[in-house]
Amino acid sequence: WNRIGGVSFSNQEAVAYDDGKLVVLTFGTDGEVYFNNWNGSVWSDWQRTYWSAKPVRSSIKAVKPRKGEVYAFLVDVNGHLWFNSYSGGSAWGRWENLGGNLTGEFDVVSW
Numbered sequence: 001w002n003r004i005g006g007v008s009f010s011n012q013e014a015v016a017y018d019d020g021k022l023v024v025l026t027f028g029t030d031g032e033v034y035f036n037n038w039n040g041s042v043w044s045d046w047q048r049t050y051w052s053a054k055p056v057r058s059s060i061k062a063v064k065p066r067k068g069e070v071y072a073f074l075v076d077v078n079g080h081l082w083f084n085s086y087s088g089g090s091a092w093g094r095w096e097n098l099g100g101n102l103t104g105e106f107d108v109v110s111w
Contacts, residue, residue: 011059017070023086025049025060025072033060033074033084035092049084049092063108075102 012026020040028034033051037044049072058075065071070086081098 013060013062013072015062015064015070017064017086018068018088023062023070025062027056027060031055033072035086047091049095051082051084051095058102058106061106061108063110065110071108073106073108075106079103081106 012024014022014024016022020038022038024036024038026034026036028046028048031051031054033049033056034046035049036046051074055077056074057077057079060072060074062070062072068088072084072086072092074082076082079101081100081102082095083098084092084095086092
């Protein structure tokens with residue numbers, strides 16, 4: 001086991017998005033969503049995704065829709081589903097409110 005540092009207090013989600021590459025998502029103690037990237041040889045530093053609709057009600061769910069990409073989802077305390085994407089090792093986009101009134105757990109799958 002190697003310590004990669006951390007901001008996590010709960011719920012880690014890991015997704016292999018390319019050959020030998022991995023992204024880990026987690027919540028920090030400040031309620032922010034952070035990610036760490038394994039590029040095949042080293043871990044990056046923890047970086048914010050700038051989640052602005054705190055607090056959150058659900059765990060983070062993530063999926064690889066196609067090689068080189070990650071889609072992340074979570075639900076805020078109002079039951080709205082939020083989405084963000086990561087592509088090719090670049091920074092995360094902006095969190096997008098997809099709306100809804102979710103009251104239970106959810107899951108995501110790749111098509």
